[in-house]
Amino acid sequence: MCLGVPGRVIAVDGMIATVDFWGVKKQVRLDVIDEPVTPGDYVLNHVGYAIRRIPPEDIGETLALYDELLAGKSGADLMADDVRGELAASVTASASPRPAND
Amino acid sequence: MIVSRDRVTLKMGAGGHAMRRLIGEVFLERLAGPEMLAGDIGLAALDDGAAVRIGDQWLVTTTDSHVVHPIFFPGGDIGRLAVAGTVNDLAMMGATEPVMLTLAVVIEEGFARADLERIAESIRIACAEAGVRIMTGDTKVMGKGELDGIILNTAGVALTSRVIPDRGLQVGDRILVTGTMGDHGLAVLAARGNLSLEVELRSDVAPINGLVRAALAVAGDGITAMKDPTRGGLASALHEMADKARVGILLEERAVPIRPDVRAVGELLGIDPLHVANEGKVVMGVRPDRAEAVLAAVRAHPLGREAALVGTCIADSPRRVVLDTGFGRRLLIEPDGEPLPRIC
Amino acid sequence: MTDSWSTTEMRFRDPARARALAARLAEVVEGAGRKISVMHVCGSHEQAIAKYGLRASFPKQLEVIMGPGCPVCVTDLPEVDEAVALARAGVRIATYGDMLKVPGTSMSLADAQTEGAKVDIVYSVMQAVELAKSTTDEIVFFASGFETTAVATAAVIVQGVPKNFSVLSAHKYIPPVMEIVAEMPGATVEGFLAAGHAATITGSAIFERFAARHHKPVVVAGFEPLDILAGLVALVELVVAGNATAINAYPRCVSRDGNKVAQALLWKVFRATGGRWRGIAHVPSGNLRLRDEYADVDARRRFTIDMQSLWDMAPPALVAQCVCGDIMAGIASPSACNLFGKACTPETPVGACMVSSEGTCRIWHQYGGHPDLVRIGRAV
Structure with a gap:
């Protein structure tokens, strides 16, 4: 809205x-x-x-929250291997919660 | 509502459903008749222009009136727009060698002479780029307030040995766009100056008959339909092509080239770059076996460096455009009316 | 653009994470073993769901209903009529682009413009003020939007405006309408996705009380694809667990207490009063009107607004037959409405669901429901 x-x-x-x-x-x-x-x-x-x-730290906090949701309470993991691989790569690539200054 | 049925509204001039309905009810009803020869393209086809067979050639004609606010904008002005619009409409029919243009000018009393000269100079340059000349014209001046500044009308005539109607898409054809989408519409919107944006978006307005000529040269009969995505943008052009050919189109959103600054202004104003006008671009249907060759030829042209294959014609979902966003799919909605900045 | 900021924001549009979240959503819904209905109360959620094509990826057993979350769509006929009447009386109206085509009893501002009325589209209320400074014409800012947008209007008024500037407020306040839809008889909604940017102003705490009162969970969610998918996962998990709490899944833009400066400005200038929301119901405290202290900038007090002529030329009260409220509550489908496709079309919309380009009725009318888009074109 x-x-x-x-x-x-x-x-x-x-x-x-x-x-x-x-x-x-x-x-x-x-x-x-x-x-x-x-x-x-x-x-x-x-x-x-x-x-x-x-707050820049909240961006990281939000993404962490989403990853928590992904894992789920049971720890069940429905993610296909390729998705898990891509996800791991993207998490590594964006590890710093504070964006670097350009 | 009462009013909109009795009076012509702006929406009816914006290139969408409302406009096609007005044209159908008012003009086609009275003016469209059987063509002289089978295969001729007349009013009822609602194509970019008309084509009649003369011996072994096709005589292609088109006409277009131009109003734009502001009259001068980054990347062009109303004069360049008037030449490009008509030259491009001819090119969309496959007629890339225009024989001549006409020019009619309606001017508001009090219009600055220097501006008029600037527009005329811009017309001269655009004609040179397109390889065409203004061969006849007409000038009228109207009272102050009777129109907003200036209106230009151009008509064009060309001969071609092969006509490409805009209804030729077939299932399996690839959809090619010759460059970035949304440049003209958002540049003009940003140039209106009341949005307090610091950005220099440039309109893409240009005659593109040269680019189309280069594409046709390598395509053979591999280009099945063409349309210039002006009013209503890529969304309107694809809807019209899908509708006329009774095919579906699956469009890959992430493949559509959009300049980052155009995308940013679109995000800020809540306007989809796929819904706004381009004035120097073509949407083509290309037979799959010719797609890569045509893409290479278009990219080799200075106005086509960012060309891309963005979609495929499908048998499912006829007359509709399905957008694959990379997250999921939706039907691309055809814009109705001029896009406006929104708050929600 | 290699800008780091865009890179950061783009992380919320990461397709790999989105696919994973969509799979997780399917898992949670499947685990429930039954149909689950939730509602978002935010037009921007619908816009984002549509823009990114997320609806096609929702599990079949999950119904995501579009609630009364578009402030423009729920602006009632008499409010539009006031603006149209002023415009036809020669007053210059400045308004947001969203309002232009919204129909009143007999015409929209766009129709009035066709007749010759002066209507200016602005992106910000500041632009309307600048317009007033540049002319001697009376400028009325026809103000629409929820509290998020009303705050900007309030800021301008507190700052002081030119003498020829006044405000016709059609601003709406979102929390009360949630009470209405939560209590609608026959409603099947089990949880709410709350509007992120309204909550930026009001804070997420108000939803804690709401959840407890109605025994229905609430998740405050943002507008990027990941925000929406994650919000739905969290919401469905709460529904399945029978946990009627409120979660803030959009902490980067929403705090528990909200923006107190903005709240103070909002309530300094506006008071909440009851009024009809188009196609929904009378919503107690749902409309924001200027307080008496600001009577001098209130267009309703500055002008005598005569709407009689609009009502005289109006077709018989079609609105009375509109079932938008039931559609938004998930009780009825558009085909159950007598007006749908006949008196009510995208060109002549009657109710809120046909006004909005992403409204349920609009989409049904253009495309005959939500067709299954996932499978088509795969064979090519």
Whole structure:
């Protein structure tokens, strides 16, 4: 119901942040965010307003939660071998929860 | 609703179902008749243009009116659009050597002369690229407020020995796109300037008869149908081709080339790049045994470097386009009306 | 794009993980050995499910019902009528693109535009304010959206707006409607997937109380393919275990207490009041209206809005026959509706399910239900 798009803060000028969304820069208002925002932070944008500072550690936390769901309580594993292999590769490739700065 | 049945709405000009219905009910009903010769392509075919047999050649004609806001946008302007639109429509019928174009200009009182000159210069350059000339024209000026700036109409004439109708897809044909999708539509939207986006998207507007000529040269009769995915984008073009040929199309979303900045603007505004216009691209149906050769020929052309095979014609699900997203499948919905930024 | 941020976000679109989660979902549903119905209360969930083609990969025994989660679709006829009446009276309307084609009693804003009314599409309420600054025309911002979007409207109002700017609020508040659908007679829904971005504002704690009250589990989920699949796995596990708790499966964007700055702004400017949601029901506290302190920017107080002419030209009350509410509750299918495909089509929609491009009725009308897409074309 609400199109929310995450992006990385490039610059902050008062109540306005310049935010990079996959390479497109857009000015976003900071009036309603509940934490101070500095360049390098990630924010969730909705209709031109940042509504949340996304803690980088929570990205890792979410992915870990999904992997927990995958394992299931019983430890049953329905994943086909190829899927398990691909998954292992992708987990290794994205091991650091904090995205490297480019 | 009462109003939309009594009056023409913007949706009816947006290239989708509503437009086809308006054309059918108002124009085809009264104007379409039997063709002079079997095989001629007339109004009822609703193809990119008309084709009539003259001796051992086909005379292909098409006409197109152009309005765009803003008139000048990154990558082009209304003048370039007017030439490319008509040249490309001829090329889509297989007629890649246009004999001439006509140009009609309707101008709003007060329009800047410098802008008019800039548009004329742009027309000259686009004509040179396409290898065609404006041979006749017409100019009208209307009162302030009676139109928004300027309207251009171009018509084109060409001869070809083989016509390719847009209804020729067959089960098993591969679908080829000659480059990235969504560039023009999102560039124009971003250029309207009220979205506070810092991005320089460029329209792909260009005459592509040269590229089509190169593809036809290696394809033989291996190209079964062509369409330029203008209004309504790839989604509309594929629906129209599938509908006319009564085949299904399975489209591999991940194979469709989309520029990262176009994708990003699409994500921000909630607009699918597959639903917006291209002005320098072709969607082709290619016989499977010719697909790789045609792809190589298109990629060798400067306007086709990012061409890709993106789908296959199937017997199941006739007249529909099934999108394989890599996560699952869905039916590709045909856009109705101009795509608008959305919040949900 | 080699940007690290996009790489990070793309991890939530990893097909290998998605396949694994879809397999896990099938396993959990199969383990239950019966049909399970859950509901998402978020138009963006439906958009994402459709966009990524996830529905085709859901297990047959799992029914994922699209609830009343699209704020545009549930905007009631009289609310659209107010905007249309103002537009036809010569007031310039600024609104989000989503609202343009939503039908009122006798016409939509797009229809009013066809007649010559001035309607501007904006991406942000700030743009509407900029528009007001650039003209002497009266600008009315026709504000739609849930609390997530209402917060932006509130921020602009608190900041102070030009004299020729006012707000016609059709903002909606999502928690109360969940109470309604949870209690709908005949409803078979066993659990809810809650709207991630509304919860960014309200926090996930409100769903803990909801789950306990209705004895139905709730999972707050995000909008990437992995978010939705993982949310469904978690939800079905709770349903099977009979565990009526609330889980926040979207911690990167939702905290337990929500965004308190945004909540304070929201309730400073708006009050929740009862009103009809199109095709659903009267929802107590479901509509957000401007508080008395902001009467000077309230379009309803600035203008006398005469909707009589719209009602005079209206066809007989078709809406009364619309069964959208039952469809959204999973009780009825579109074919059970007298209007479906006749008086109610994508071009002349009556109810919410036909208004939305991903609405149940819209999809049924265009494609005759959800066809089985997984198998087709395999032979080629």
